[in-house]
Amino acid sequence: MQVYTESDFTGTEIRSSRTVSVFNGNKRIGQAYKRNHAAEQLPPIDNWGNVYVTAAPQGFTYECKIMSGFPNTFVNYTCSTNVTEHVDLPEAGSFKTLTFGNSTCFLISNKPILVNIIVANDNQRPCLITMPALEEIEGEPMVYVPAAMENAQLVIVTNVRITVKSANETISEYVECPSHINTCIILVENLNRNQIYKITPMRQPFVVSVYIHGINMKGRGIGYPILQRTNKKQQTTTENADVKCGESTVLPGSSTEGPPPPLVLNTSCQCCSFKNYTVNLEETLKLLKDELYVHPKKTTLYLRSLISAPDHRVASKVMGYTCGCVLGIFGICLVILDIGSLLAMWENIKGNICNH
Known part of the structure; x- marks a missing residue:
């Protein structure tokens, strides 16, 4: 099945009885000869996150598109020290486009959001990348650089010191640790094509978000996130669960001591509204029938039959x-x-x- 629209993000909700894969994209983004088609596989909403750090590859700029998965979503973002701005997303599926340029930005929300970036520069065509949320994991992520990708570089956001190794060498990297994001940005450039690289942290577990970016032989941008398959399950409420609401959203794996992150929102637990209660089926059906019933003589079809339409020809x-x-x-x-x-x-x- 394919759904087509002339607008930007549609905010369409897709549910299925079995496992499906969903891709989104468009025919072209950019202008003039710098246009490129954009496509990306959509993660399910339970893989969306609340904390993101966005950064551009070396020599590129980017736009950021933020989409909400739930109503009344509030996003705070910081792209420089002591400057915090916010975005309100009132409905599920609402989105906002922000131009971050080459800034490194820290985003935090009270409810799960989807973050996409469009990476481009003056000489190469843009590409669309779905940003992975910051997540605490264990293990050593593996990255494969396709044979069709040139000038490949890794953009890694983490809170520990790491090394990036292939089978033959250890890659040098550029490290930047802005104070407003509480993590470090590691840019690993000049990756070899058709090669596998391993990201090794100095301690476990660690917080990480990784994506790879490069170009193909026609100068078109290529990029995709490095997603971790973890056993971490989404928290749910049971009949006897003790749910504590109004907790603060904080950076995964961050210490509770010392000053908090610059963006901390007091948020209500989403599961608190799901409480057990008894429903009278007959009364519910009667209310639905009374609410949805439309008398035949009140329909527009009947009303139009009583009116002669003017004809000015x-x-x-x-x-x-x-x-x-x-x-x-x-x-x-x-x-x-x-x-x-x-x-x-x-x-x-x-x-x-x-x-x-």
Whole structure:
């Protein structure tokens, strides 16, 4: 099945009874000769996150598109020290486009959000990348650089020191640790094509978010996230679960000591509204029937049947005037034919009145 629209993100909700794979994209993004098609596989909503760090590859800029998965979503983002801005996403499926340029930005929300970035520069065509949320994992992520990707580089966000190794060498990297994101950005450039690289942290577990970016032989951007398959399950409430609401959202794996992250939201637990209660099925059906029933004489179809639609065409006006004239002439002819009888009747009436 394929759904097509002329607009930007649609905010369409997709549910299925079995496992499916969903891709989104468009025919082209960018301008003039720098245009490129964009496509990405959508993660399910339970894989969306609340904490993201967005950063551009070396030599590139990017736009950020944020989409909400639930109503009343609030997002705070910081792209420089002591400057915090916010975005309100009132409905599930609402989205906002932000131009971050080459800034490194920290985003935190009260409810799960999807973050996409469009990476481009003056010489190469753009590409669309779904950003992985910051997540605490264990293990050593593996990255494969496709044979069709040139000038490949890894963009790694983490809170520990790491090394990136292939089978033959250890790759040097550029490390930047802005104070407003509480993590470090590691840019690993000049990756070899058709090669596998291993990301090894100095301690376990660790917080990480990784994506790879490069270009193909035609100068078109290529990029995709490095997703971790973890056994971490989404928290759910059971009948006897003790749910604590109003907890603060904090950076995964961060310490509770010392100053908090620059973006901390007091949020309500999403599962708190799901409480057990008894429903009277008959009353519910009656209410639905009363609410949804529409009387046949109140439908627009019936109301339109009582109204003559105006027709302002010249041909329609000529036909109407012609029919009116014909009917008028026919009535006048009937009167003229009976005028003698009408006069004789009038004389009889006068005579009868005078005789009396």
